[in-house]
Amino acid sequence: MAKEFPFLHQPFPWYSxxxxxxxxxxxxxxxxxxxQCNHAINLPDDEIRCDSRNxxxxxxxxxxxxxxxxxxxxxQYHQYPQQYSPNIDGKCPNCIAAxx
Ligand SMILES: [Zn+2]
Ligand SMILES: [Zn+2]
Ligand SMILES: [Zn+2]
Numbered sequence: 001m002a003k004e005f006p007f008l009h010q011p012f013p014w015y016s017x018x019x020x021x022x023x024x025x026x027x028x029x030x031x032x033x034x035x036q037c038n039h040a041i042n043l044p045d046d047e048i049r050c051d052s053r054n055x056x057x058x059x060x061x062x063x064x065x066x067x068x069x070x071x072x073x074x075x076q077y078h079q080y081p082q083q084y085s086p087n088i089d090g091k092c093p094n095c096i097a098a099x100x
Contacts, residue, residue: 024050025057026079033085034092037100040085041092048082 030043052058055075065074091100 024052024055024075024079027081029081029083031083031085032092033087034095035087035089036091037095039092039095041094045081046084047078 026048028046028048030046031040032043033040047057050058051060052075053060053062054073055061056070057075057078061074070076
């Protein structure tokens, strides 16, 4: 490994503290890794919604909670994105289409 990122070795990275407060909306980065051809395909980001009233993106967020009050009481940002990279035992769609 050429470069080390010290914060990755801490038991609780900074974004874990946010998760301790409750699950909030975040993006999920989906990347399928195809083992038989070693290709990876990025899929469109998934938006994962929470059910908190204190999150601007939540379906339970009150409709009458609007700025400037909302900015003080509610999450205005998505949480740290999750990475989701399932390994698929097969070939990617491009290789299948190309008959490789
Ligand atoms: Zn949310
Ligand atoms: Zn709000
Ligand atoms: Zn492939």
